[in-house]
Amino acid sequence: MKKNITYCGHIGIIGRTNVGKSSILNKLINNKISITSKKSGTTINNIIGIKTIQQYQYIYIDTPGIEIKKKYFKKNILNKNNYLKLIIFVISTIKWLEPEEKILKILKKINISTILVINKIDYINNKKILLPFINKIKKKYNFIAIIPISAKTGENIDALNTIIKNNIPQSKYIYSKNEITPLSKKFLISEIIREKLIRFLNQEIPYLIKVIIESYYIDKFKICNIVASIFTKNLRQKKIIIGKNGKKIKMCHYLSKKDIEKLLNMKVKLYLKIKLFNLTQ
Incomplete structure (x- = not known):
């Protein structure tokens, strides 16, 4: 009996903040597991989606967005990981500046198949400028594809999915079929709360605000009780x-609770505490 052939691989999504x-x-996994905001530097950890x-x-x-400062630039995924089978290099509209050049320099060294994604094309009114820009970028590096999208x-997005599918290697599955992330529910809950704080507080506080889930349990009424501490x-x-x-804080609580209930598919009692903590320690 012929064994079923499977395809599997790690795909890094990189780019500046x-x-x-x-x-x-x-969009690619049809689930929200990575928080988003208009503020630069929202993602501070590698987030895995399956x-x-x-x-x-x-x-x-x-x-996290790759910094061009030397001490940060050495800490990105391209320099410390060699298990990637494919890279999605994301740029915003037709902006190609110093960070993109530095990332490209690393790509040339590691020699991993790379797709260049031009995101936020919904912000480009005159789409005619895309083709000359793409032709210019083609001369910089041998990308397996250059595709303009709007997340x-x-x-x-469907076209991007097809390109990824055609370039994933034959390999056994690493995770179970139903798994969408290896990240713990506690981590995902803390990220949901942090997202709401970042969105509502905008530039008023640093994005490095920390959220820790102190308590997480399901009671006899099948309600998930969560106590989260916000450190500032x-x-x-x-x-x-x-x-x-x-x-x-009431609005952050309301929106966080709503998203957490969606994540867990159950009713939630959420308690938020704000504590003082030296985030540099």
Whole structure:
């Protein structure tokens, strides 16, 4: 009897900050596991998302935006991992600046098949400028494909899926068919809360605000009880998070609870605490 052939591989999603890497991951796996916001530097950890369709298993790694500062640039996924089978290099519209050049320099050294994704084309009014830009980029590197997309509208996501499928290697599955991420529920819950804080507080506090799930249990009524601590640097930032008459923290609580219930598919009681902590320690 002939064995079923399967295809599987790790796919790194890279690029500088705020180009839409997390939105692309969420679109590719049809699940929201990576938080998004308009603020640069929202993703601070590698987020793994898995999609399994028939004999194909795609393991995507959404990475923090690559910094051009030397001490940060050495810490990105390209320099410390050699298990990637495919790379999705994301840029925003037709912006090609110093960070892109530095990333390209690394790509030339590691020699991993790479797709260049031009995201946020919904912001480009005159689409005629895309073709000359693509022709210019083609001369820089031998990308296996250059594809303009919009993670926001979903434009060309299906075409991107097809390119990925055609370039994934034959291999055994690493994860079970129904798994969408190896990340713990506690981590995903903390990220949901952090996303709401970042979105509501915008530039008022640093994105490095920390959320830790102190308690997580399901009671006899099948309700998930969660106690989350929000750590911030000082009293000033604590007051900003709370907002006038507690308005901001109440809204963050409401939206976080809504998304957590969707994630867990059950009712949730969420308790938020704000604590002072030196985030540099």
